Amino acid sequence: MVGPGDAAPAARPGRATLTRRFTWFAAIDWSGQAVARPAGLAVAEVGDGGPALVARDGGWSREGILDWLTMLADTQADMLIGLDLSPALPFVDADSYFPGWTESPTDARALWAMVERRAADDPHLAATSAVNDAELSRHFRRHRACGDLFGQGRGRLRLCEERQRAAGFSPTSCFNLVGAAQVGKSSLTGMRVLHRLDGRIPVWPFDPVPETGPVLVEIYTTIAARAAGVRAGRSKLRDAEQLDAALAVLGSPPHVPSPRYDDHATDALLGAAWLRAVAHDPALWSPPALSAQVARTEGWTFGVV
Known part of the structure; x- marks a missing residue:
């Protein structure tokens, strides 16, 4: 199976239609811990087989993930990438991120x-x-x-x-x-x-989805867990058997054996498989409440309608 970094189709201008079908998917479990290599960082990807962790010697850093994403941009990988974080603060409820502050950003x-x-x-x-x-x-x-x-x-x-x-x-x-x-x-x-990536990889819905190349979306891994049949209060999977049972509900083959089965690794593995299962649903790309203002200021969690 050809990896995402092996293909580099030329980028073409213009908006993509909702019929675009990605061939690779990734999920990144994020961490805000102020250390060099946060234990909570995990990256998984999947093509047409079972999902696998993407390893990094010494563990992932935020700079390392930025480099990995930049590589995907440079090679124009045909990959949909889910980031488990909020790309913006609340804005719409108060028409401002920081109400009362004259220097509050506008988007x-x-x-x-x-x-x-x-x-x-x-x-x-x-x-x-x-x-x-x-x-x-x-x-x-x-x-x-x-x-x-x-x-x-x-x-x-x-x-x-x-x-x-x-x-x-x-x-x-x-x-x-x-x-x-x-x-x-x-x-x-x-x-x-995201600031350092700006212009390198489109981030939906702040940017239109291009016809080629990688795209970033916000994900909430609990949504993936519910879709995989993991009931409320038990959204964390911590062993291979539980993980493969959840993957099967999503129609995914078993995962590639992992060196770790903590919350972060299994969230990333399940998240990548979930993206593959739902990414081609047009309804998820057009939530009724996603107005132009919301798309510009707050963004949207992929999978919420």
Whole structure:
């Protein structure tokens, strides 16, 4: 089977139709941990067989994943890539990422650039300096320090996250940086990667889907787990047998034996197989609530309708 890096079709201008069919799929389980090689990073890919982890000597770093994605861009790999992170903060509910601040970015790309500027000196593509910024920190819930503009309860959600709640899922606000379920750090570090990739790989729905080459989408691995028959409260798979049973529900062959079966590895393996199973459903590319404003400011989780 030919790997994604072996094919380099020439890119052609123009928007793709909903009938585009990818031949390779990948899922990246992300981590916002401010260390060189976060244990939570995992990458899996799948073509027409069973999914397999993509290994990296010494473990993955965010810089290493950026290099891998750049390679896919350079070779114009025919791959749909799911990133398990939020590519933007809530905007639509308040018509602003940071209400009351005159310098608040007006769209996602400006947000990515702002996070990059404020975290430029943080090693390992971390984003600690961004959340410690005097103005930005007012909007985040941090350890022992809840910003005065965070608000009450769960924190603000994006429109697609509200749709997830309506469907029975439990998304967490990107403004929450506390607890095992927090996703804010992952999202902010991911924004630094998206900023550096800008123009190299289209990110749906901020960009139209091209006719050739790789495309990035946001995924929520719990959606993949539910689709694979893993019931609520047991969305994490930690052994080969459980993983293969879930893959079979998605119509996938068994996975390639893995050196690890932690939450992150199995999330990536299942996520890649799920993308292959659902990517050609036109409805997932055209959610009714995905307006031009939402696409420009908040983005959307692939698989939410």
